[in-house]
Amino acid sequence: MNDIYGRNLDLNLLRVFVVVAEAGSVTAAASRLYLTQPAVSAALRRLASTVGAPLFVRAGRGLALTTRGERLLASARPHLGALVEAALTPATFDPKTSERTVRLGLSDVNEALLLPPLLRILATEAPRMRLVVLPVQFRTVxxxxxxxxxxxxxxxxxxxxAGTRRLALLKGGFVCLFDPRHARVGKRLTLERYLEHEHIIVSYNGDLRGVVEDHFDVQRRVRVSVPTFQSIGALLDGSDLLATVPLMVARDILSLRPHLKTTAVPLPLGGTAMELLWRGAxxxxxxxxxIRERVVEVTKRLKLGD
Incomplete structure (x- = not known):
């Protein structure tokens, strides 16, 4: 294939050739192509030189194809037609019949929150489309x-x-999640008590720094650092540990473990917008x-459920 592309053939010459063959004369072809007669004649000479054989002979006041020209016309015309059709015909997409596979990057939080309702929508609206879900987070996206x-x-x-499109979907703060049967936080969790407790943190770097350490000049007493939010509920259940998590994560955990509780984080920890991101290309x-529109639909439902 690289050898084909590397050959010195201007594909525009084939278009000129086909029009001349159909019109039967340089004059008529020049009119159809909005070119001058000398330009069309020069194009034919260049193509004949590249092919290595004459493509037309004089026939009265017009032109007739040689045997080599007949073969070239038979091969070139359907391909040029297909190329023009491909260029000018808009792509059609029908979600009911589409078998496209879309690659969707989700943080671990969003895999649990967005993927189940998104799949339910696709089962109804696009039953043959497929998703390949890959893990992403702010450092890898x-x-x-x-x-x-x-x-x-x-x-x-x-x-x-540059060129990345972004749309804010959800913005929520953080809460402190704990098991009230074991963790004693009081009616109002103070910063002093917060720092006295041991914590579970989520670290994408595999270290002892989480969102609090990244934003404030403090270091919590970290008992365990985990790479995702998926195990936070199980780790808190029955322990005296605290976990500082996004509000949406806490809500999801509480739906499965309603005996856990949340309280305000004693630090001004604002939420960062969860965004839908895609390339301009x-x-x-x-x-x-x-898929983008269905993701937006799902997040709107989540907001209504707040």
Whole structure:
């Protein structure tokens, strides 16, 4: 294939050739192509030189194809027609019949929150579409988008490559989650008591720093650092540990473990917007747009459920 592309053939010459063959004369072809007669004649000479054989001979006041020209016309015309049709015919997308696979990047929080309702929607509206879900977070999402590892992503993000589209979906603060049967936090959790307690933290770097350490000049007493939020509920259950988690995560954990409780974090820890991210290059991809719109629909339902 590289050898084919590397050959010195201007494909525009084939278009000129086909029009001349159909029109039967340089004059008529020049009119159809909005070119001068000398330009059309020069194009034919260049093509004949590249092919290595004459393609037309004089026939009265017009032109007739040589045997080599007949073969070239038979091969070139259907391919040129297909190329024009591909270029000018808009792509059609029907979610009911589409078998597209869309690669969706989700943080661990969003995999649990967004994926179940999203799959229920697809089961009804796009039963043959498939998702490949990959883990992303704020440190990895830029690379995942740049390399096309994912078509779109839902996570928090800082700086992103030029041309990245972003849409804020959810913004919520943080709460302190605990088991009131074992953790004694009092009616109002003070900063002093907060720092006295031992904590579970989520660290994407695999260290002892979490969101609090990243924003404030404090270091909590960390008992365990885990890479995702998925195990937080199980780890808190029956322990005296505290976990500082996004409000949406706490709500999801409490739906399964209603005996756990939340209280305000004694630090001004604002929430970072959860965003829907995609490359500008796929802005007009109807299948990816369909998934984007359904992700927005799901997040709106989550907001209504607050």
């Amino acid at each position: 830029a690379d995942a988008l740049t390399t096309s590892a994912v078509d779109l992503a839902v996570t928090v993000a800082d700086e992103l490559p 796929v802005e007009d991809d109807e299948a990816i747009r369909f």
